[in-house]
Amino acid sequence: MITTFMIYFNIILFLGFGAELVLFSSKNSGRDYFMTAAVNSFTMLTVTSLFAFIANFLPEFSKNDIYIFIFSVSAAFFFNQSIYWLLGHADNGIYDSLNYLSCLVPFYILKLSKTAGAAVQNSFGAAAGFLAVAAIFFFIRKRIAIEAGNISDFNIFCCEIITLGFLSVSLSLFFKVV
Amino acid sequence: MNDFKNVKIAITGILPFLLAVDCLTSAIFFSIFSVSAMFVTAAFLYPLKNYDIKLKYPAAVFVSLPFNLALYNFFLSKNYYIGWNSEIYIFLTAFSMAGIYLGGYSRTASKFSEYFKHFSIMASVSVSIFMITGLSIELLKALPALSGVNALYYPGPVIILAGLLALGTSKILEKLI
Secondary structure: OHHHHHHHHHHHHHOOOOHHHHHHOOOOOHHHHHHHHHHHHHHHHHHHHHHHHHHHHOHHHHHOHHHHHHHHHHHHHHHHHHHHHHHOOOOOOHHHOOOHHHHHHHHHHHHHOOOHHHHHHHHHHHHHHHHHHHHHHHHHHHHHHHHHOOOOHHHHHHHHHHHHHHHHHHHHHHHOOO | OOOOHHHHHHHHHHHHHHOOOOOHHHHHHHHHHHHHHHHHHHHHHHHHOOOOOOOHHHHHHHHHHHHHHHHHHHHHHOOOOOOOOHHHHHHHHOOOHHHHHHHHHOOOOOOHHHHHHHHHHHHHHHHHHHHHHHHHHHHHHHOHHHOOOOHHHOHHHHHHHHHHHHHHHHHHHHHHO
């Protein structure tokens, strides 16, 4: 179980799913950043679990890729907006509600998992993994901004992507995924 | 224009799809699918620029999906090799981060030419990164010393390559624009 969770933990980081949240969420405010990451992880977990539950009653519905895609995108958008509204959190851009992590990762997990139970487990691993990566990268990014000095914002962005790649390589070696 | 936000979005938007590229042919097809989704999403959102409804963004994703599926079926029927796990990735490419950015940008764009310039920059950056990744994979395949081992099949090196290409792109764009 740990291995499966860890593979999904790595997949989130490796495939760049969630990179837009990690790289673009309000850079200075830690509270906003972690709030956005937590809401999207929770949404991803909820959407995958909900679809896995529905698939038990409507097996034909769960076999059609188009239905899964439409369900995951629309449900993720609806859940994100509802949670932001309940928490009174102003989403800074459309990417806070409509992003690869909460909209596409459920589709990806549902397509790759063999059973509904495995999908729920994998989404749990992916959500926990994304939160861990987001937390690690928050401090790495601060360090990059300090070390970079007065170079342009775009060059800092490039350094962040390269660091994300090195983090991905080191974690994949650590968990022996590849 | 100095912060290159459009280039940042274009590069972040294609990061997950770079992993599905495993040869030059698949790089060509993924760049076609990405640009198609970007074009359809941006074209759908542009006339709606005066309507401040967030639902138009997921609607744009659903509008671009049939176009990508039609392209996929067309190329599949011609027996082209589209790439690793393409039946999943074709759905994922319909979700265009760059197209959504352009939809948001259309509210502030003063002229259509400005909007089109942003679209052209984002499309060309996406296509060039796909093509360079595809060419690098082909080059590594051709090296006899590395037979059977291709670092660019793994996500970490691909993300590092994308970062280096982003640095190069910014230098070129600074001189061009």
